Amino acid sequence: xxxxxxxxxxxxxxxxxxxxxxxxxxxxxxxxxxxxxxxxxxxxxxxxxxxxxxxxxxxxxxxxxxxxxxxxxxxxxxxxxxxxxxxxxxxxxxxxxxxxxxxxxxxxxxxxxxxxxxxxxxxxxxxxxxxxxxxxxxxxxxxxxxxxxxxxxxxxxxxxxxxxxxxxxxxxxxxxxxxxxxxxxxxxxxxxxxxxxxxxxxxxxxxxxxxxxxxxxxxxxxxxxxxxxxxxxxxxxxxxxxxxxxxxx
Amino acid sequence: xxxxxxxxxxxxxxxxxxxxxxxxxxxxxxxxxxxxxxxxxxxxxxxxxxxxxxxxxxxxxxxxxxxxxxxxxxxxxxxxxxxxxxxxxxxxxxxxxxxxxxxxxxxxxxxxxxxxxxxxxxxxxxxxxxxxxxxxxxxxxxxxxxxxxxxxxxxxxxxxxxxxxxxxxxxxxxxxxxxxxxxxxxxxxxxxxxxxxxxxxxxxxxxxxxxxxxxxxxxxxxxxxxxxxxxxxxxxxxxxxxxxxx
Numbered sequence: 001x002x003x004x005x006x007x008x009x010x011x012x013x014x015x016x017x018x019x020x021x022x023x024x025x026x027x028x029x030x031x032x033x034x035x036x037x038x039x040x041x042x043x044x045x046x047x048x049x050x051x052x053x054x055x056x057x058x059x060x061x062x063x064x065x066x067x068x069x070x071x072x073x074x075x076x077x078x079x080x081x082x083x084x085x086x087x088x089x090x091x092x093x094x095x096x097x098x099x100x101x102x103x104x105x106x107x108x109x110x111x112x113x114x115x116x117x118x119x120x121x122x123x124x125x126x127x128x129x130x131x132x133x134x135x136x137x138x139x140x141x142x143x144x145x146x147x148x149x150x151x152x153x154x155x156x157x158x159x160x161x162x163x164x165x166x167x168x169x170x171x172x173x174x175x176x177x178x179x180x181x182x183x184x185x186x187x188x189x190x191x192x193x194x195x196x197x198x199x200x201x202x203x204x205x206x207x208x209x210x211x212x213x214x215x216x217x218x219x220x221x222x223x224x225x226x227x228x229x230x231x232x233x234x235x236x237x238x239x240x241x242x243x244x245x246x247x248x249x
Numbered sequence: 250x251x252x253x254x255x256x257x258x259x260x261x262x263x264x265x266x267x268x269x270x271x272x273x274x275x276x277x278x279x280x281x282x283x284x285x286x287x288x289x290x291x292x293x294x295x296x297x298x299x300x301x302x303x304x305x306x307x308x309x310x311x312x313x314x315x316x317x318x319x320x321x322x323x324x325x326x327x328x329x330x331x332x333x334x335x336x337x338x339x340x341x342x343x344x345x346x347x348x349x350x351x352x353x354x355x356x357x358x359x360x361x362x363x364x365x366x367x368x369x370x371x372x373x374x375x376x377x378x379x380x381x382x383x384x385x386x387x388x389x390x391x392x393x394x395x396x397x398x399x400x401x402x403x404x405x406x407x408x409x410x411x412x413x414x415x416x417x418x419x420x421x422x423x424x425x426x427x428x429x430x431x432x433x434x435x436x437x438x439x440x441x442x443x444x445x446x447x448x449x450x451x452x453x454x455x456x457x458x459x460x461x462x463x464x465x466x467x468x469x470x471x472x473x474x475x476x477x478x479x480x481x482x483x484x485x486x487x488x489x490x491x492x493x494x495x
Contacts (some may be wrong), residue, residue, distance in 0.1 A: 090393075098415050111402055113401075
C-alpha cells in the first residue's frame with residue numbers, strides 16, 4: 001500500500017506474538033489526519049492488539065510504527081511524545097474509581113500538561129457538555145450507568161486534546177440500550193473532524209462514519225476498502241462469512 | 250462504652266473470687282495505690298510513641314521495598330525478595346537485642362534505647378508491610394495503568410494519584426492489623442529498658458511483689474489500647490470507602 005506524507009499514522013510490516021500465538025502477522029496500515037478507520041474481525045483476530053501497538057500499550061516486534069513523524073521505539077521519549085498525540089477509549093472504560101468524574105478528567109491536564117486546576121476544570125466541563133453529562137461532574141464512576149461511564153472516558157481522552165482517538169470495542173461491555181448514547185457521541189466526534197481508529201462490531205456506526213473499513217482475521221489484514229465497496233462486495237470468503245454472521249440480526 | 254462496663258464488672262468479680270488477690274496495690278482509693286496506678290499508666294507514653302514512630306517508618310520503608318518487587322527488572326525484584334526473606338526470618342526480640350547491642354559497635358553510632366527499639370520494630374515490620382503493599386498494588390487492575398499511560402501520567406504520578414490511593418484502601422484492614430501487632434510487639438522493647446507499659450509493670454512487680462494484680466492491670470491496659478486503636482482503624486476504613494468497587 002502506498003505511503004504518503006499525509007499519513008498521520010503509518011504501520012509497516014508489524015509482527016506481534018504472545019508465546020506461540022501470532023497476534024499480528026505482517027500488518028501494514030496507514031491513517032491520514034481526519035480519517036476514520038473502522039477495524040472489524042472475529043475475536044482473537046488481532047484488532048485490539050493492533051491499535052494497542054499504536055500507542056505502545058503493546059510492544060510490537062518487527063516492523064515500524066510512525067505517528068506524526070515520530071518512530072515508536074519504546075524508549076520513554078517516543079512513547080511520551082506519541083501518547084500525548086493519541087487518546088484511547090477502552091472496552092472496560094478504565095475510569096479511576098476513587099476519583100470523581102471531574103477529577104478523572106482533570107488529572108491528566110493538571111499533572112502532564114501543567115494546566116492550572118481552574119483551567120483544567122473549565123476544559124473538563126467543556127468536554128462533559130460535549131458528551132452531554134455535565135450534571136454528573138461531581139459523582140463517582142460507580143454512581144453512573146455504563147453508557148455514562150464510557151462517555152466520561154471519552155471526555156477524559158478529549159481533555160488531553162489528542163490528534164487521534166483509538167477506540168477499543170467501546171460498546172462491547174455495554175447493555176444494548178446504552179450503546180446508542182455512546183455511538184452518538186462518537187458520531188459527533190467524527191462529524192467534528194476527529195481522526196479515529198475504532199475497533200467495533202457496530203456496523204451501522206461503521207457505515208455512517210468510516211472512510212476506510214479494515215477486516216482482520218488471524219493476525220492479518222484480509223480486506224481493506226471504502227465502506228460502500230466493503231459491505232456490498234466483500235472480496236474474500238472469510239470477510240463475507242464474518243459480515244453475514246454479524247449482520248444477521 | 251459497653252465493653253468498658255463489661256470489663257469493670259469482670260474485674261469486680263475477679264476481686265471477690267479469691268483471698269489471694271490484693272488489689273490495694275493498684276487501688277486508686279488509697280494513696281500508694283493511686284501512685285502505682287499512675288506509674289503504670291505513664292507507660293502508655295512510650296508504648297504509643299514507640300509504636301507509632303515505628304509504624305510510620307515501617308510503612309514508608311515497606312512501600313519503598315515493595316516498589317522494586319513489582320519491577321520488570323529481575324535484579325530489583327531479587328533485592329526485594331532478599332530484603333523480605335532476611336528481615337522476616339529474624340525474631341523481633343533477637344532483632345531488638347542485636348540492634349541495641351550489636352549496631353553501636355559496628356556503626357560507631359550511639360543508639361539510645363528508644364531508637365534501638367524503633368529501628369528494630371520498624372525493620373522487622375517493614376518486611377511485612379512490603380508484602381502487604383505488593384499484594385495491594387498487584388490487586389489493582391491493569392486497565393488502571395493503561396488508562397494512566399493514555400493520559401500521559403508518568404510512573405510517579407500514576408502511583409501517587411491512581412494506583413496507591415486504591416491500593417491503600419484495599420490494604421487498610423491489613424495495615425490496621427500490623428498496627429495492632431506493632432503495639433503488642435513494642436512490649437518486647439522492655440528487655441532493653443524502654444520505659445513502656447510492660448517495663449513499668451515489671452518494675453512495679455519488683456518493688457511491690459504483687460505480680461498477679463499488676464500484670465492483670467497490664468493486660469487490661471493493652472486490651473483497652475488495642476480496642477481503641479481497632480475502633481479507630483474501622484472508622485478510617487468507613488471514611489475512606491467512597492467507592493465500594495475499590
